[in-house]
Amino acid sequence: MTYVIAQPCVDLKDKACIEECPVDCIYEGERALYIHPDECVDCGACEPVCPVEAIFYEDDTPEQWKDYYKANVEFFDDLGSPGGASKMGLIAKDHPLIAALPPQATGE
Numbered sequence: 484m485t486y487v488i489a490q491p492c493v494d495l496k497d498k499a500c501i502e503e504c505p506v507d508c509i510y511e512g513e514r515a516l517y518i519h520p521d522e523c524v525d526c527g528a529c530e531p532v533c534p535v536e537a538i539f540y541e542d543d544t545p546e547q548w549k550d551y552y553k554a555n556v557e558f559f560d561d562l563g564s565p566g567g568a569s570k571m572g573l574i575a576k577d578h579p580l581i582a583a584l585p586p587q588a589t590g591e
């Protein structure tokens with residue numbers, strides 16, 4: 484089990500969640516952030532601080548965003564387990580699901 488970042492993060496990326504994660508497992512892509520499914524320790528600290536409620540416990544991910552579980556997992560297919568997001572910085576890619584989205588209104 485893991486936590487998942489879903490669509491509301493896309494094109495917003497305010498990164499409040501990164502500050503809270505005790506294991507530094509929230510990685511930054513071009514248009515969204517991604518939680519490493521194996522590095523996440525399910526502490527739940529990130530979930531309440533997200534201003535747009537983009538973070539869900541895997542089983543609680545709303546039906547329309549269920550695919551984001553796969554997006555968070557597959558984002559790391561070619562990265563493996565880097566063991567820390569801060570040293571990676573911005574990773575110059577997105578999962579195809581997210582890359583294909585039209586620009587998202589960020590509520591501003």
Ligand code: SF4
Binds near residue numbers: 488492493498516535
């Ligand atoms: S706090 Fe929410 S919107 Fe901000 S980067 Fe994290 S998941 Fe994305």
Ligand code: SF4
Binds near residue numbers: 504
């Ligand atoms: S649940 Fe905890 S370990 Fe997992 S991403 Fe959120 S803050 Fe990090």
